Amino acid sequence: MIKTQLIAVSIVNKVLSGSSLTGVLNECWQRHSTLSSQQKGAIQDFSYGVLRFYGQLNEILEILLRKSLQDKKIYYLLLISLYQLLYSKLPAYTVVNQTVSASRKLVNDKKIHGLVNAVLRNFLRQKNILLINATKKEVGFYSHPQWWIDKLRSQHPQHFQIILNADNKRPPMALRVNQRKISITAYQQLLSENGMESQLAWPYALLLKKPVSVEKLPGFNKGLVSVQDAGAQFAAPLLGVRHGMRVLDACAAPGGKSTHLLELADISLTILDNDKTRLAQVEQNLGRLQMSAHRIICADAADPDAWWDGKFFDRILADVPCSASGVVCRHPDIKWLRRESDLQKFAIQQQAILHALWQMLARNGKLLYVTCSVFIEENKLQIDQFLKLHSDARIEPLSESMLQEGQLLPDSEHDGFFYTLLHKF
Template identity: 45%
Template sequence: MSKTHLKADSLAFTLLGAARAVAQVKTGTALPQALAATFAQTGAPPQARGAMQDIAYRTMRRLGRAEALLALLANKPPSPAELHALLCCALALVSDDSTARGDAPYEDFTVVDQAVTACAADLSMAHAKGMVNAVLRRFLREREALLQQALKREEARWNYPRWWTDTLKKSYPGDWEAILRAGNANPPLTLRINVRKTSMDDYLRILTDKGIAASTIGPYAVRLERPIPVTQIPGFEQGLVSVQDAAAQLAAPLLDLRDGMRVLDACAAPGGKTGHILESAEVDLLALDSDPKRLARIEENLQRLQLKASLKTGDAAGSGWWDGQPFDRILADVPCTASGIVRRHPDIRWLRRKEDAARLATVSATILDNLWQMLRPDGKLLFVTCSLWPQESEMQAAAFAARHQAIRLSAPGQLLPTVAAGQDHDGLFYALFQKAPV
């Protein structure tokens, strides 16, 4: 998307940018990368970037419904792809559940007007501005009837691909509806207390003094009642806290760390668990990742926390990076479909395919087998995945234990995504293994 004559503070500019990002997701690009490219191409200022991101994420959470409505409203699929995406963004806004509560981010007719303006401003779809106007105005006139008809489709009712809901029904027959609802919720802003620099009680007092409502949802986890920009989080720049989901905060304690241990954090980026390990004990930590750019993010986080680790670029499925010295503890946060964190990354549901779980489980098994040989006798390996699919979690853990005669220790197993007052976390899986002593 090139720069347009639209004002950067207009909803039309925002809708056009969000639509371009959504269209890129439909071609297989992850939403954060699609947004970054759109920001660069448009020269959008920070406030407009935030608005584009908000609309794009809303659309990903409502895409099933938006596309079902569009199929009812348009005689044929709108083309080009950006036009289809623009209509989906607009329909996601005007059909949002919040509309009924009176707290929608924009007035319905403002969305219609600005969607038409956005369409007219782009040469590739200016011809369709009349159609955009007609489609959206018809939706406003016939909202209830159209929604009732669209929601007969399961993809529209739940906003997930049909194979996704079918897999959840089979895997979690008693919980699948709650899992889907949790995945459609807005994620909380959860902080991890750095016990090297503060305590839970002291930090809660800091938040109270700043007028920031929060609650404790774990030994180190504080959930803010309302998300705020990272730059406004008290003590963040000083390393008092880090942003990390409550479920992810279980990894470091499960490793049973002691000072002086040699620890490997495999597949370490973006480094949340790396920082927590170093906050927990004085260990010799190697953080490994295959992407040097992602390793640079770990370094930035460690500098903020005033902690040190050895960082190395390498493939956890290989051993070219290993010096041959065994590790006391290994954290294996392996690649997966990320099906347990869709509330934070709603584009994942539309990017993944049913066969991805089997493919990624094969990759993860290779990594686990490789890392096991690097663990010292009596050492512990923690297998972590942010997937809900048993093929990537419990089935993987059971097969690994059988292959290596590994001692399986107590760990949470599959955590389902939960949205509740006392618990609010993503869907992660934990399995802890110990190698037999010599």
């Protein structure tokens, strides 16, 4: 456990210094290639857990420390240990002993080793009162930054607590069945024959009772199934693609929605993204699902002069870059990395992409604007602004009644998304 705690310390340190958790973890697996799957699981659990409950754990530690602790790594080690003491089933004495040993690997200072021991033992003695005191502040109670809590409260007064709670849950593993190859019922049967229990989440996804690595999914390599959040599975059907249509997926990588579009109809699909590395993942997914696109282009969606051949599209999917505030349960680092001012930056980027894409849409064509955000700056306000500037655009009602005015709020079954279907007349 000492090794896993120490690796998690360096991951948490990098993330809280500004790097994305997914990127840091990938780097970590490359650097420590001999880790067992159990060790990897523990490292992942510590890193995700600390970031998920950082607000609460940080408040507890601040109360316990009284004076500020200069050594950041020891601070993060203590956070990891508090996470274990609160959220794992390991015996408390094991966690405390291992943490003190881990601190010896980090610094050669007996006072610090003594402090680590004393802090953790104090925590165990005063756990109940500490938990109460740490949740007196909203940051400790909800484990989100205060600006985030305030914004959600003002934008979603009826639902902000549900959103904050959903953000702090472990997400389900959701599957999209490739219905060109197998029906949802038949695939569910296949899962059950392989000892995996699943349930159907409205309207199309299968949620696994226990997450597994993708290689264990029956027929994964043959393209029977893809991993995709249930909320994300609304996108492709909402666009209403039909055989023979010219379709653009403008912000496509890693290709979750592109491949779904290709499963729904025989379309001529142009796949665009400005990130080469992420486009490689699209190619991988197409290969696994035995699908092909008309073109795959690495370019800026907001700069059509650089890549567009002048032929109009019947349908455009604009799954624009955003704050990702709707997918916090899968990426708990997001809530600590984002700044409130980022929303304005995303909004400018989103308007630029939306305006450029509109020029490429045929008359009577439809464009689906998508974000995985719960903030109105990236959602409703963007569409209001767009409609003011484009008199040839109108909002098409969505077929899914669940999408109240386009906003799907995160819950225990799916992530948060915003959908608006725009019709060009």
